[in-house]
Amino acid sequence: MMGHGPVGVEALPRRVSVPAAPGSCADSLLERDRFEWRLGDPGDPATLIEQFLSTHDLPVTDLARPGDPRRHGDGPCGAALFVSAAAGAVLVDAPPGAPSPAAGVPDVAVIVYGHGPRHHPSAPPGPDGWWRGPWQPSWTAQQHAAAVDAARTAIARGDIYQVNVVGHAAAPYRGDPLPVLARLGGLPGARYGGTLAGAGWAIGCASPETLVELVDGRLVTRPIKGTRPATPAGRAELLASTKERAEHIMIVDLERNDLARVARTGSVRVDDLYAVRRWCDLWQAESTVSASPADGLGLADLLRAVCPGGSVTGAPKLSALRHIAALEPVGRGAAMGALGWVGPGRLDLGLTIRTAAADGDRLHVWAGGGITWGSDPAAEVAEARAKAAPLRTLLR
Structure with missing residues (x-):
């Protein structure tokens, strides 16, 4: 990575901004250890994650008894966890798709943090020497539209009910990408705003x-499915759309089934259905599904149940993943995976939509949307552009 060395114990001082990390600890986190895994490495990634965290005395083998969040002492505060969409596909014995265009980004990263002396918050450094070239998409608008049509054909055959189709673009850069990537966390609605980095990637x-x-x-x-411009007319259209609501409810049902695999019998419920939330200049429909974890549920089995996320795969999930692998010309890299925090009394993983990555000398962004029989190819291409636009703007 040009102008940027490894971020770790020796690379001081760099402010930690891990998505979902405890806010009270953000000024004192110091890296203690890390584990990275890539497609082709030996072992089952979910099992390796659980084992690595357990060696650091983090309570991940029985999530029904998650530990005391007040426990600090000499023990770790917790860990950042990233699982790529490709690793998630491996967990459910589905094809991982085309190779990632961001080859430097691992498919699993686990970084354990402890506490050190507090440092005073300060503004992130400016992007001195920063330069970013033009974006080059991995497919044209016509090819994207053709993939939407192919998905609709698969739906007409009865292979799938819906599938998420994702596009990618890359741009050359020079300089340190971390201060620029950190800007993304300030976007309105970024519940999981933050950064993660390693040797040669961010x-x-x-x-x-x-x-x-x-x-x-x-x-x-909290699955999100359904998008419109953040205008009064866009909100009314999203609420009134039969197509969007039907697509959304299919994913809610999928998420209910995913949680039921690792929940106490009869504990799954829908707490909120089709609520309209705002992200940047877009309205999106969000629901909340919850369940009580089964006794003895470990993190490995939870990851196998929820990864990759239903809202970025489709229904049925395994069939959707097979079509994704056939339709998308490049892999999803850092996007459409999981990123967040695991610690005593705290587990919070976001889905890596609206996510960018840097490796080598290129920046990467991904965006897409769910396809149903009622999808219009041109509208789907436009929606993906609208989702990527705020990220591209901040990465200038």
Whole structure:
């Protein structure tokens, strides 16, 4: 990575801004250890994640008993966790898709943090020497539209009910990408705003979507599906759209089924259905589904149940993943995976939509949308551009 060395114990001082990390600890987190895994490495990634965190005395083998969040002492505060969409596909024995265009970004990253002396918050450094070239998409608008048509054909055959189709673009850069990627966390609605980095790679996230959270003894997921411009007319259109509501409810049902695999019998419920939230200049429909974790549920089994996220795959999930692998010309890299925090009494993973990455000398962005039989190819291409536009603007 040009002008940027490894971020770790020796690379001081760099402010930690891990999505979903405890805000009270943000000024004192110091990296203690890390684990990275890539496609082709040996072992099951979910099992390796759980084992690595367990060696650091983090309570991940029984999430129904998540530990005391007040416990600090000499123990770790917690860990940042990233799982790529490709690694998620591996967890459910689905094809991982085309190779990632961001080859330097690992498919799993786990970074354990402890506490050090507090440092005073300061403005992030400016992007001195920063230069970014033009964006080059991995497919044309016509090819994207053709993939939407192919998805509609698969739906007409009965192979799938819906599928998420994602595009990618890359741009050359010079300089340190971390201060620029950190800007994404300030976007309106970025519930999982923050960064994660390693030797030769960095991720910036502005995601509004909860993949899975453990709060007050309940597993919670908040799928987002349905998008319109953030205008009064756009909000009314989203609320009135039969197509968007039907697509959304299919994903809610999928998420209910995913949680039911790891929940106490009869504990799954829909707490909020089709609520309209704002992210930047877009309205999006969000629901809340929750469940009580089964006794003895470990993090590995939870990851196998929820990864990759239903809102960025489709229904049925396994069939959708097979079509995604056939339709998309490049892999999803840092996007459409999981990123967040695991610690005593705290588990909060966001879905890495609205996410960018840097590796080598290129920046990467991904965006897409859910396809149903009623999808219009030109509208789907326009929606993906609208989702990527705020990220591209901040990465100038």
